[in-house]
Amino acid sequence: MAKAMIAGLVNTHQIEVLGKDMVKLRALNDAFGGKLSLGLLQEGVDVTGKTLLLCVKPHALGAVSSYVQGEAHGLISVLAGTSLKALQEAFTCKHLIRAMPNLAAAHGASMTLLTGDNDFRETSEAILKSIGKTHWLGTEKEFDIAMALTGSGPAFLALVAEALCDGVVREGLKREDATFLARGLFEGFAPLLQANHPALIKEAVMSPGGVTAAGLGALEDCKARSAFMLAIKKTYEKTLK
Numbered sequence: 001m002a003k004a005m006i007a008g009l010v011n012t013h014q015i016e017v018l019g020k021d022m023v024k025l026r027a028l029n030d031a032f033g034g035k036l037s038l039g040l041l042q043e044g045v046d047v048t049g050k051t052l053l054l055c056v057k058p059h060a061l062g063a064v065s066s067y068v069q070g071e072a073h074g075l076i077s078v079l080a081g082t083s084l085k086a087l088q089e090a091f092t093c094k095h096l097i098r099a100m101p102n103l104a105a106a107h108g109a110s111m112t113l114l115t116g117d118n119d120f121r122e123t124s125e126a127i128l129k130s131i132g133k134t135h136w137l138g139t140e141k142e143f144d145i146a147m148a149l150t151g152s153g154p155a156f157l158a159l160v161a162e163a164l165c166d167g168v169v170r171e172g173l174k175r176e177d178a179t180f181l182a183r184g185l186f187e188g189f190a191p192l193l194q195a196n197h198p199a200l201i202k203e204a205v206m207s208p209g210g211v212t213a214a215g216l217g218a219l220e221d222c223k224a225r226s227a228f229m230l231a232i233k234k235t236y237e238k239t240l241k
């Protein structure tokens, strides 16, 4: 996630990357043409007045915060399931934001959620727009719910793509044809979804007594809709744990 953010920001911002391994940091800097400043995350790192993008796994929050000192200007955290309260306890900063990008950030096409300090909304939106679209949510509850859709969504859609491919392979299509076709399907579906409500897309394809109706009937028999709703519920509940 850090790499995606750097890629989006490196040509417009001064970026200092703090990490625990100088060899990895140098390799990262090489990948970005030497445009980064590097620093070791060690005791006494002064972050006074800086805007921090926190991109470690949630369990590393305590370790990272124990190294830094001073009052940061802003902190933008991408840590899943880590509340504003927990961040506030860990860091001293003027403005605090939670952000939830997704894997498409690597292609500048993230759908990123934001919540937190309204006074830092514009700045944080501008930063996160470097990796795609942003959407501000007024409460942390909405943010945690929405995360199941956009943060975990790529994994859910990958399962759909893979399952559809498995289906046609089972009927006799070659795997490479299936994969090529699924990629084209998702590419074409993106603009369709931008222009139409999903229910209308389904209705437009579902001819009376037709082949798609037979397939959709099977999905309903297998409770596919209910399975997705349960997946969202379980993802959200896990976020709160």
Ligand SMILES: NC(=O)C1=CN([C@@H]2O[C@H](COP(=O)(O)OP(=O)(O)OC[C@H]3O[C@@H](n4cnc5c(N)ncnc54)[C@H](OP(=O)(O)O)[C@@H]3O)[C@@H](O)[C@H]2O)C=CC1
Residues within 6 Å of the ligand: 001, 002, 018, 019, 020, 021, 024, 041, 055, 056, 057, 058, 060, 063, 064, 078, 079, 080, 100, 101, 102, 103, 151
């Ligand atoms: N993957 C996803 O789709 C999404 C992830 N997120 C969130 O992004 C965050 C990062 O995830 P992701 O980028 O996938 O994880 P990665 O494991 O790819 O990256 C984590 C980075 O944190 C570094 N790190 C770990 N521990 C420490 C430490 N104690 N001090 C300094 N640096 C440390 C790691 O360094 P090293 O390699 O040297 O160990 C690594 O560079 C998570 O909190 C996750 O919830 C948010 C949205 C989507």
Ligand SMILES: O=C(O)[C@@H]1CCC=N1
Residues within 6 Å of the ligand: 080, 151, 152
């Ligand atoms: O599952 C996770 O923990 C991370 C957060 C959102 C996407 N992946």
